[in-house]
Amino acid sequence: MLVTHTDTPTPEQQFGAQVREAREVRRWSQEALARHLRDEAGLDLHQTAIARLERGERAIRFNEVTALAKLLGLDLQTYSGTLPALTDSEYEWALGQLKLLQAEDERTAAEWERVVLEQDALLSEFVEARRTAVGKRRAMEAMIQEYEERQRG
Numbered sequence: 001m002l003v004t005h006t007d008t009p010t011p012e013q014q015f016g017a018q019v020r021e022a023r024e025v026r027r028w029s030q031e032a033l034a035r036h037l038r039d040e041a042g043l044d045l046h047q048t049a050i051a052r053l054e055r056g057e058r059a060i061r062f063n064e065v066t067a068l069a070k071l072l073g074l075d076l077q078t079y080s081g082t083l084p085a086l087t088d089s090e091y092e093w094a095l096g097q098l099k100l101l102q103a104e105d106e107r108t109a110a111e112w113e114r115v116v117l118e119q120d121a122l123l124s125e126f127v128e129a130r131r132t133a134v135g136k137r138r139a140m141e142a143m144i145q146e147y148e149e150r151q152r153g
Contacts, residue, residue: 013056015065015074020054022072030054033071041067 009017023033030047037043043064045053052058069076086094 010056012053012058012060015060015068016054016056018074019050019068019072022074023054026072036071037067040071043067 019033023030028036030050033050034045034047037045045064049058053060053064065076068074
């Protein structure tokens with residue numbers, strides 16, 4: 001078992017967490033991920049193996065890492081455990097990129113919030129329209145039923 005009792009997750013645990021996150025973003029079950037791996041990469045992993053891999057409890061073979069990374073769009077450099085040393089100019093460039101990414105993250109978060117609020121408003125309108133339509137239909141059914149009963153009796 002690869003689980004350690006340190007505060008720092010092992011590369012296997014980090015990779016497993018990223019696999020789980022990427023799988024959940026796609027709304028795939030572990031079984032669906034296993035099916036995609038089999039169909040698209042020729043890799044036969046059972047759902048229980050994927051569960052153990054995601055928890056960092058299973059050793060990961062290189063062919064599994066590469067297939068998962070390709071299928072889920074994961075960056076393998078993230079799991080090397082070391083970061084490249086930056087020069088001053090690379091640092092300045094990276095800092096600028098980070099600021100751009102932070103701004104983009106803020107914009108997308110705001111857009112997400114706007115879309116959710118808009119969706120909630122549309123759903124409320126739909127629910128009210130549906131409630132009104134059902135009420136009108138029931139009233140019409142009652143009137144027709146009453147008419148038919150009068151005609152029969």
